[in-house]
Amino acid sequence: MTTPATHIRVENLTMAYGDYVLMRDLTFTINRGDIFIVMGGSGCGKSTLMTILIGLKAPARGKVFYGDVDFWGAEPEIRDRIIRRAGVMYQSGALWSSMTLAENVALPLETYTTLSPKQIREVVALKLALVGLAGFEEFYPSEISGGMQKRAGIARAMALDPEILFFDEPSAGLDPVSARRLDDLILELNESLGTTMVVVTHELASIFAIGSNSVFLDVSKRTMTATGNPRQLLADSKDPNLRLFLTRGEESAL
């Protein structure tokens, strides 16, 4: 097996809101083709870590590298260009509420490609069909359910065939079957397109089903305590907090 290429490298990252330090000394690597899980208890800064990775919030200290490029040290234009190769699915979908699903998915295509309107329509229909929303083109976000909004959010994130997809709590607020389908979709896209996936979640079922690599943020220690394949971590780790998390609290602190 060849050594996988590094996609994102995080070095000595500290996240803070003003004086309040959320997490410090985060160092980990996301490889190309990984399904990388960012896990940890509520309020540990999972979502904040994602906002730093996608360029919405600057880190207090430390560096993020996309390939060889220092993401936060670079000019805003370069940052824009890097993040355009990424797609983001927000926790609540964050679809533009004044536009139909088709228009939502079409906007990135209209902005960054020279496709004809007919081609765009076809691509939009394809992406919506991929997430199981064929026929919902003319619906507004407020007219469909929360789970459908999340899937439409994925369709929009996939519009430009990104190299990396970010998911903020994809299965939160979904029924078990929909959550499972979403996991399958993430796995399928990862396998067939080779897209790197970064998934922020605390759903154990998802973590073990799809994760190939992960980082665990320990809220009590204010830093990461483990990184690696989640199933491997469950088998090997001796860290009581991590075991508590991965076994849903059944294995109490030893």
Add this chain to the structure above:
Amino acid sequence: MTAPGELVLEEVGADTLRVVLTGAWQLGGVLPVAETVQQQCASRPGVRQVVLDGREISHWDSGLLTFLMNLQKFCARENIRLDTEGLPAGARRLLALATAVPEKKDARQADERASFLASLGNQTVELWRSAADLLAFLGDAVVAVMRLLAGRAQYRRADLWLIMQAVSAQAVPIVSLISFLVGLILAFIGAIQLQLFGAQIYVADLVGIAMVRLMAAIMTGIVMAGRTGGAFAAQLGTMQVNQEIDALKTLGISPMEFLVLPRMLALALMMPLLCLYANLMGILGGMVVGVWLLNIDLIQYYNETARAVGLWNLGIGLFSGFIFGIIVALSGCMRGMQCGRSASAVGDAATSAVVTAIVGIILSTALITIVCNILGI
């Protein structure tokens, strides 16, 4: 009717205090407080153990639990052993659950009571910061306009048309009413004074110049600040709450061009038209008073108005309208973009947008008036 909750203290040996709880320990009634036990312990420093006896408790709810929580906190602080064996099993389990996760000490927001000087300093710093934000926003807006002129701005034409319709045609009824009434009021006030000199005809001059040069623009501006500025702030604020603006940013689409630019453009283009229309309605309002109340001939009133109102007046009025349109749009959009992530933040943004717009309108009116005065126009 069950007996209310009561508490009896019994001393068992030198180091043990027995607390017997009886009756209904339910919220809403008068319940004993944990301080009673604390005082007893304080008066007898030898107490090392508190034994609770709850066999006589008939009913209980959160009232009992809050009492127990307070007692437990006190005992932990004073290193006194708390024996809960005698309590109802349910209450014991809930108490254990409530204390399972230790209180996070630094999670509580520090209760800061800043001194007068400190808060004055903070507010001054805040003022500077908000002034810097305003300038940054203005700068971004100018850059967006430049990109528009260069033909490179990203926005949807359909959005522009929709917003234009919302800020013009749909505003006509309220602008008609307000400007007609303002014209009417001006005429009434003028008429009373001018009648003293037998110079009723000059009501036409008064209403015409006041409306065309100033009042139409100001009244339309204020109506639009309340109607449209607040709406813009609420729209963008809600988009901020839903992370829709984040979604734009991560796609590399500038919210400034995509959201702010069409709104600014629509108001800047439509406000002069609304002003022109408000001029007509205001003059009509004055004419109603002039013709019916002061018995001025209709043609005479018209001629007098046409003679008094010069092109300069019209130009200044429409220019003011244009500026007010930009002010209303920018303050609405700015407050919306600065909005926090909660429902009340959206409300604050809408309020603040209207206030900012009205202050901006009045300030720029003063500025325009002074400049015109200096230039002698």
